[in-house]
Amino acid sequence: MLAPGVPRRALLALPAGWGAPRAAGAETRLGDASLAGADALLLVLSDLHSAMERAAALLGTIDAVLAAHRGVPAFILVNGDVFERGNAIARRSEAVADWTFLAALRRRAPVVLNIGNHETALIDDLAEVVARARKLDLRVVSNLRDRRSGLPFAEVSAGFRLPGGRRLRVLGLATHEALTYRPAARALIDMPKPVDWARERLPSLFAEAEARVLLSHAGIAADRAILPLLPGGTLLVGGHEHLRFTHAEGATRYLHTGSWNRTLSVVGLGLGGTLPRIEVREVAVEPGQAEDPTHAALVREVTAAHLAPEDAEVLFHLPAPLQLPQAARAACAALARATGSHAGLLGHTGFGTGLPGGPVRRLDFDAFLRFDGPVFRAPADLAALAAMAPRLNQDEALPLAGRIGDYAYVNSLPRHPGLLANNGWVRMNAAHFLGTEALHFDPVPNLALKPLVAGALARL
Numbered sequence: 001m002l003a004p005g006v007p008r009r010a011l012l013a014l015p016a017g018w019g020a021p022r023a024a025g026a027e028t029r030l031g032d033a034s035l036a037g038a039d040a041l042l043l044v045l046s047d048l049h050s051a052m053e054r055a056a057a058l059l060g061t062i063d064a065v066l067a068a069h070r071g072v073p074a075f076i077l078v079n080g081d082v083f084e085r086g087n088a089i090a091r092r093s094e095a096v097a098d099w100t101f102l103a104a105l106r107r108r109a110p111v112v113l114n115i116g117n118h119e120t121a122l123i124d125d126l127a128e129v130v131a132r133a134r135k136l137d138l139r140v141v142s143n144l145r146d147r148r149s150g151l152p153f154a155e156v157s158a159g160f161r162l163p164g165g166r167r168l169r170v171l172g173l174a175t176h177e178a179l180t181y182r183p184a185a186r187a188l189i190d191m192p193k194p195v196d197w198a199r200e201r202l203p204s205l206f207a208e209a210e211a212r213v214l215l216s217h218a219g220i221a222a223d224r225a226i227l228p229l230l231p232g233g234t235l236l237v238g239g240h241e242h243l244r245f246t247h248a249e250g251a252t253r254y255l256h257t258g259s260w261n262r263t264l265s266v267v268g269l270g271l272g273g274t275l276p277r278i279e280v281r282e283v284a285v286e287p288g289q290a291e292d293p294t295h296a297a298l299v300r301e302v303t304a305a306h307l308a309p310e311d312a313e314v315l316f317h318l319p320a321p322l323q324l325p326q327a328a329r330a331a332c333a334a335l336a337r338a339t340g341s342h343a344g345l346l347g348h349t350g351f352g353t354g355l356p357g358g359p360v361r362r363l364d365f366d367a368f369l370r371f372d373g374p375v376f377r378a379p380a381d382l383a384a385l386a387a388m389a390p391r392l393n394q395d396e397a398l399p400l401a402g403r404i405g406d407y408a409y410v411n412s413l414p415r416h417p418g419l420l421a422n423n424g425w426v427r428m429n430a431a432h433f434l435g436t437e438a439l440h441f442d443p444v445p446n447l448a449l450k451p452l453v454a455g456a457l458a459r460l
Contacts, residue, residue, distance in 0.1 A: 035268030035279055040162050040211060041065075041074040042267040043109070046239035047259035049118065049352060050084035051367070052097040052299045054261035058285050059104055059292035065266055065283060066108060072268075073162055074109040077170065078102075079239040079257070080116020080217035084352070085182070086370045088363060092306040095122050097299050103136050104295055112158050114172035114215035115142035116240065120185035127188075130154050141172030141215065143197055145190040153189075157205050166271050169209035173198065173216040173226075175240050194218035195225045202229055211269050211276055213237065220405035227254060233275035235267060241405045242349050245397070251275040254400070260353040260367075261285055311363040316458030321357040325395050325409075327368060333411035334456030335421050339377050339444050342418030345392070345408040346449075347425045347433065355457070365454060372450040376441035377421045385413055387435040408433040423449050 035041065043062055048055075066074055082102065083095055090098060105111050119129050126144065130153050133140050139158035146153055160168040176191035194216070206212045212234040216223050219240045230236060233251040244258035257265040263282055270277035322330065328351045335344030352367045380388075394407040408426050426433050427441045 035069065035072075035266065035281060037270060038069070038072055038268030038279070039164075039166070039271040040168060040269040041069050041072045042213065042235070042269065043074060043076045044079065044237055044255065044257050044265040044267060045077070045261075046079035046217075046237065046257045047081045047116070047242050048078070048083075048098075048261055049081055049259060050087040050090035050095065050098050050121075051259075051261040051353065052087075052089070052101070052302070053367075054285050055097065055101045056291035056293075056296035056299060057287070057289045058261045058264060059101070059108075059295055060290040061264055061283050061285050062105070062108060063292070064290070065264070073160075075160065075168070075170075076105050076109045076111045077213065077215060077237065078105070078111065078113045079215045079237050080114050080174070081118040081239065081259075082113070082116070083118050083121040084370075085118075085121040086352075086366055088308065088311050088366065089303050089306045091122060092308075093302050097295075097302045099132070099136070100298055101295065102133065102138060104292065106137050110139065110160065111137075112139045112141055112170045112172075112215070114217055114239075115140065115144055115154065115174050116217040117175055117177070117180040120182055124182070124184040125188060126153050126185060139170075141170060142174050143172065143192055143194075143201075144174045145192070147188055147190050150190075156201070159209070162211065162271070164271075166210040167208065168211040168213070168269075169206060170213045170215060171202070171205055173214060173218050173222075175218045175222075177219070180240075194222040198222075198226045198229055202226075206231055206234070210271050215239070220400075220403055223254065224400065227252065233278070235269075235278055243403070243405070245403075246280060247400045251278070253278045253280065255280060262353070307363070311361065311366075313362050314359040315362055315365050315454045316360050316460075318355055318357050318360060318457070318460060322355040324351060324354040324368075327351070327355050328409040329393075329411050330457065330460070331369060331453045332409050334453045335375060335423075335449070336411055337456065338447060338452040339375060339421040340419065341377055341421040342414040343410050343412060343420050345410045345420060345422040345426050345433070347406060347408050347423070347429075348395070349406050350423070350425060351409075360457070365450075369450055369453055371423075371425070372448055373424045375421055375423055375444050375447050375449055375452070376427045377419055377444050378439040378441040379417065380420050380439055381417045384434070384436050384439055385417075388433075389413055391433065391435050404432065406432070 130140050140154040142154045157171045214236045217239045236254045238256045242259040243256040247254040266281040268279040332344035392410045431437045
């Protein structure tokens with residue numbers, strides 16, 4: 001049974017044939033589901049980004065899951081990006097709530113932390129981040145190397161003994177997209193190409209382990225190439241691109257767990273057969289769930305101590321909460337209107353989480369729209385529109401082959417040649433987001449993304 005205060009609808013499961021991709025937000029009501037017969041339990045998180053507003057509820061959810069599976073060895077796997085520089089409270093407090101959250105996880109079970117590109121969001125030197133994590137008794141894994149010494153920042157894998165003498169091996173893989181690391185941090189980091197590294201190292205690292213997990217913060221393009229290299233029955237956990245879906249290839253499972261502490265993926269490993277059996281449950285972290293009271297009190301204290309007047313400024317009011325997909329599309333529509341364009345396009349990882357109903361503070365808005373900057377506009381013909389159409393709004397269920405990873409939201413594409421507006425990130429990476437580099441984007445003077453979006457939402 002679930003712990004009191006955790007709604008039954010929070011514990012979700014994939015239906016029969018669960019390996020098919022699922023849409024973000026697709027939920028199957030299951031009641032008191034459990035992973036009966038599992039030999040080990042993995043509680044998997046990715047891309048937390050200092051979402052301290054849900055951290056206490058997430059701890060309460062973890063407690064409920066562990067209580068429902070007493071006696072089963074459990075491990076907590078964190079697939080990178082614990083920290084967020086754009087969170088003013090985290091930045092000013094030196095992420096005390098995030099570090100305390102990691103310590104709270106470790107009190108519950110062994111924790112493996114794979115290094116993401118935002119682990120240096122607040123501390124430039126990754127070696128310092130790793131040292132601090134190890135002081136909390138976290139097992140840090142990564143394939144990144146320190147350019148100063150040529151040595152690895154951390155072990156590339158962590159091993160654990162399971163009942164019956166069986167072994168669990170967890171590997172860590174990082175993105176080599178240098179521009180996703182802050183300049184001061186990336187100057188110190190050697191980033192191997194993930195697929196080349198995996199082709200060379202995976203066979204020996206996974207040898208003799210009955211249960212195998214690859215935590216990859218490399219992105220979906222690299223993961224897709226790595227999948228065929230994995231031994232059958234391996235769990236590949238993706239991150240970095242804030243996706244949420246599952247995919248099955250034989251006995252191997254590929255899982256993306258979402259972001260911003262909105263969901264917890266619970267994986268049961270069955271080790272009695274020739275190949276490991278992998279079952280997945282997804283637990284939604286919802287407002288009103290039972291919280292860890294100590295951590296909830298800490299978050300309130302840290303927020304009160306570090307909330308500046310500008311963070312508390314109410315930018316606008318909303319009549320009801322806006323979930324991320326709807327809020328992002330509203331931002332794209334605002335961009336289109338402000339620039340006199342037919343459509344607005346914004347990269348989906350430029351958004352963090354949705355918007356609350358009622359007063360929306362700058363702190364809330366910054367968690368929604370993470371980056372500011374200039375905006376651009378370009379004419380698009382029918383061929384360009386056709387090329388980009390399948391690459392946009394990939395928050396619906398899609399086959400793995402059709403996914404591009406980080407995608408762009410659009411309010412709606414015109415059916416005729418028209419003007420498109422976007423921000424600098426989409427413009428810089430047009431080949432990825434739009435499938436073409438043929439568009440010529442010009443800056444739109446006297447406009448910045450955040451003010452124009454906030455102004456438009458204030459008029460809703």
